[in-house]
Structure formats: C-alpha cells, structure tokens
Amino acid sequence: MGRAGHAGPGPAGERDAVATTIKDVAAAAGVGIATVSRVFSGTxxxxAATRERVLAVAGDLDYRPSAVGRSLKTxxxxxxxxxxxxxxxxxCAEVVAGVLECARSLGQHVLLDATLGDPAREAEIADRFAEQRVDGVIAMPSGVAxxxxxxxxxxxPLVYVGRVPSCRSWAGKVPAVLADDAAGIRSAAEYLVGLGHRRIGFLGAPAPGTPPDVREDAFRAALAALGVPVDEDLVARARPTRDSAYAAAAGLMQRRADLTAVLASGxxxxxAAVLVARELDLRVPADLSIAMVDDIAWAELADPPLTAVNRPARDLGYxxxxxxxxxxARRGPAGPVxxxxxxxxxxxxxxxxxxxDRARH
Known part of the structure; x- marks a missing residue:
C-alpha cells in the first residue's frame, strides 16, 4: 500500500487522499516529531546531518509544513x-510593489487592503489586521485619524510609509519611511524663483481646518529664505481627490490672472493644473509654468513634459x-528614515x- 501522501495503487498513480504529516516525516527519517519541528521552525x-536527512525525506514525501499549525502555536x-x-x-502602486518585492525576498506574505481615504474604513482594516494577528503592519495613513x-x-512592529498622520501628536512616536519632501519642495521653489517667478501658486495644500503639512511648510520656508513674500491668496487648499483638486486649480487660475507659476503638492x-490651464487656453510654459510632486509615468508624456519632484516610491515600500x-520597529524610532x-x-x-507678454497673448 502506498505511503500517505504518495501515489499508491490505483489508476494513473493517483495520490492518496490523506496528506503527508509531520509524523510520516519523523518515522521515515528515524527521528522524533520535535526534531522535525525544530528543523522547519529554525529553532x-x-x-547538520540530521537536518539534511529530515529535509531530504520531507522533499521525497512532498511534505509542506502547516501554516495554520504554526499560527496556532505562535x-x-x-x-x-x-x-x-x-x-x-x-x-501607492509603486509603494505596494516595493513592499511585495521585499516580502518575497524575506519569505513573507502580505495582506493588502485599501482605506480609500475613509477614516472609518481605515479603522476597520486596523481592527482586522489585529484580529488576524499579523506579524507587522505597514500603513500609509489617510488623514488626521x-x-x-x-x-x-x-x-x-508598525511602520508608516510615504506619509504620517497629519495630527501633530505623531511627533516621531512611530517609525516611518518617508521621502524628503521638504528638500524636494525647496528645490522646486528655488528653481521657479530662479526663473524669475514671484507669483507662485501652491496647489493642493491640506484642506481648510487641517494643519499645514510638510510640503506647505517647506514651500513657505523656501520662499521666505529667497525673500519672496508668501501671498496667502495663492495657497489653494484641496482634499486628496480629483474633483477637489480640479476645483482648487480652477479657482486659483481664474481668481489670479497675474499667476505665473504653479507648484502642485502631488x-x-x-x-488638475494641466487640465485647467488647457481649458483656460494658457500656454505652458509661456503663460504659466507648472511643476509638481511625484514623477509618475504621465508626467513625461504630457505636452510639454512636466517638471516633477521624484519621490522613490518603490524604495520607500521596500x-x-x-x-x-x-x-x-520594536526597538523604537530614532526619527523617520x-x-x-x-x-x-x-x-x-x-x-x-x-x-x-501675457496681455499680448
């Protein structure tokens, strides 16, 4: 009669219904069950000779350790x-790709979910991860909550990636892997000022009622350092949605005909800036210069191609x-990476x- 989990007598060498167990491996290798468990748990x-014999027998019997059993024990x-x-x-897709690439190299699997910017949904996902007793959490928080x-x-272990909660109470209490957004905004602002722009709109600042984020703070600091006054009417606020961004861009460009440049925060x-400029028949860059954060694929394909701050999304995820x-992360943060x-x-x-020039156009 065939060994459990292996082809026994029957048509086409069908496998027995009963899968190979850790007891089968232990018996075939001439060791105890505890020894087989130590080999597969790495504890x-x-x-070395026993380990090789157990692994060889396990391979011959097509034995796979039970993930369910391990989770019940641990x-x-x-x-x-x-x-x-x-x-x-x-x-986000690039961040996910980086996480998956790293997890694959470490032999980990990933439970992925999307918050859709909804605090209630985000809380549900956090609760679900806790119930499933994950070994670690990587979160791109959606807002203040x-x-x-x-x-x-x-x-x-909990690690924030790409951004941190906008609440000031975060204060580096949780490890985070972030792009140096302040440096990116500063380089873009310096570039625009170097081209002679003084009426620079900042598009996509946090919505009213929420504190300024790193990018808005960096924009203000960069202009101040360059001796360019910040015109509050040129700071356009929006929620992180297409409709809100479009409304903010349209309001800014229609309200301020003297605007010469836009720095979009994402x-x-x-x-939205590109679409509204096109609808208002503004020539880019002759009438209006546009730069943005995030060098995504369409930026290079736009007409003209967009100046952008590249944030290493895949590296952040990895x-x-x-x-x-x-x-x-268990050892406590030493400041964000x-x-x-x-x-x-x-x-x-x-x-x-x-x-x-603009009047002539």
Whole structure:
C-alpha cells in the first residue's frame, strides 16, 4: 500500500487522499516529531546531518509544513498587513510593489487592503489586521485619524510609509519611511524663483481646518529664505481627490490672472493644473509654468513634459517592509528614515512672463 501522501495503487498513480504529516516525516527519517519541528521552525539545536536527512525525506514525501499549525502555536499569521489609500494610485502602486518585492525576498506574505481615504474604513482594516494577528503592519495613513497606534502598544512592529498622520501628536512616536519632501519642495521653489517667478501658486495644500503639512511648510520656508513674500491668496487648499483638486486649480487660475507659476503638492493637483490651464487656453510654459510632486509615468508624456519632484516610491515600500518584517520597529524610532528626492527638470517650466507678454497673448 502506498505511503500517505504518495501515489499508491490505483489508476494513473493517483495520490492518496490523506496528506503527508509531520509524523510520516519523523518515522521515515528515524527521528522524533520535535526534531522535525525544530528543523522547519529554525529553532533549537539540530545537527547538520540530521537536518539534511529530515529535509531530504520531507522533499521525497512532498511534505509542506502547516501554516495554520504554526499560527496556532505562535498566535501570529506569519504575514504583514499593508494598508494604502488607493491601490490604483500610481504612487501607492509603486509603494505596494516595493513592499511585495521585499516580502518575497524575506519569505513573507502580505495582506493588502485599501482605506480609500475613509477614516472609518481605515479603522476597520486596523481592527482586522489585529484580529488576524499579523506579524507587522505597514500603513500609509489617510488623514488626521490614527487607528494604527495600538499595534505599537502590543509589540507588533508598525511602520508608516510615504506619509504620517497629519495630527501633530505623531511627533516621531512611530517609525516611518518617508521621502524628503521638504528638500524636494525647496528645490522646486528655488528653481521657479530662479526663473524669475514671484507669483507662485501652491496647489493642493491640506484642506481648510487641517494643519499645514510638510510640503506647505517647506514651500513657505523656501520662499521666505529667497525673500519672496508668501501671498496667502495663492495657497489653494484641496482634499486628496480629483474633483477637489480640479476645483482648487480652477479657482486659483481664474481668481489670479497675474499667476505665473504653479507648484502642485502631488500628482492629482498637478493633473488638475494641466487640465485647467488647457481649458483656460494658457500656454505652458509661456503663460504659466507648472511643476509638481511625484514623477509618475504621465508626467513625461504630457505636452510639454512636466517638471516633477521624484519621490522613490518603490524604495520607500521596500525599506518599510524591511523594518516591519525584521522587527526593527520594536526597538523604537530614532526619527523617520528619509530617502532623497530629485527634481526632474522638463519643458513645463520657463522664464516668468511679463505682464505685457501675457496681455499680448
């Protein structure tokens, strides 16, 4: 009669219905069940010869350790929870790709969900990850609310990626892997001022009632350092949606005919700036220069191609996964990990037009 889990007598060598168990491996290898368990868990002392014999027998019997059994013993799933606002968003998609690449290299699996920018949905996902007892959490928080902090209190590694909660109480209490947005905004603002622009709109600042974020603070600081007054009427606020970004861009460009440049705080307001400029028959960059944060694929394909601050989304995801999977986050943050940004100069920015030039057009 065939060994359990292997082809026995029967048509076409069909496998027996009963799968190979750890007892079968132990019996065939001439060792105890505890020894087989130590080999596959990587814990405890096992001689090299015994380990090789157990693995050889397991391979011959096509034995696979039970993930369910391991999770019952450890009370963990052995996976990482990953939450992003929108998996279809180009920046989020690259972050996810980086996390998956790292997880694959570490032998981890990932539970992925999207918050859709909804605080209630985000809280539900956090609760679900807690119920599933994930080994670590990587979160791109969606706003002011922060339902993730409970993981840190229970010893589960928690890492923010790409952004942190906009509440000031965060204050570096949770490890984070971030792009150096301040440096990116500063380089873009300096570039526009160097081209002679003084009436620069900042499009996509946090919506009214929420505190300024790193990008708005950096924009204000950069202009102040360059001796350019910040015109509050040129700071256009929007929620992180296409409709809100479009409304903010339309309001800004229609309200301020003297505007010569727009620095968009992300690719959604950047897209809105391009659309509204086209609808208002503004020539880019002759009438209006446009630069944005996030060098996503369509930026290079726009006409003209857009100047953009490149944030290394895939690297952000990879590094955050390393921290969460290896438990580095348990040791407490030593400040956020900042990855460098780069200003990619393209044809959407040019010298500031004079009032006469714009009037002639």
């Amino acid at each position: 405890g002392s096992v001689s 009370r963990r799933t052995g996976g990482l929870g990953l939450a992003v606002p929108d998996v279809s968003d180009p920046f 922060d339902p993730w902090t409970g993981f840190g209190r229970t010893g589960v 690719h959604l307001p950047g897209e 590094r955050a996964c390393e921290l969460a999977a290896r438990g580095t 900042l990855l460098p940004t780069e200003l990619i100069v393209r044809g959407s920015c040019g010298p500031a037009p004079s009032r006469r």
